[in-house]
Amino acid sequence: MAKPVPTFDVNDKLLINADEAAGLLSVSRTYFDERVRYEKRFVSMKIERIPRRYSRHLLQKWSDWE
Secondary structure (H helix, E strand, C coil): CCCCCCCCCHHHHCEEEHHHHHHHHCCCHHHHHHCHHHCHHHHHCCCEEECCEEEHHHHHHHHHHC
């Protein structure tokens, strides 16, 4: 029997860099790097998928939640 194919939300696969993430949140890049990236909720949502790459969809959810 074949393994079931995992389903992923396509929106979670769209990754943006730190400059774009800071722009979407309307904060400076420095503030984003020093404060936002290390907030507990930001880390717990696993928005940073790979180093310095962020899920646009999860970033939008996080900003609406905050």
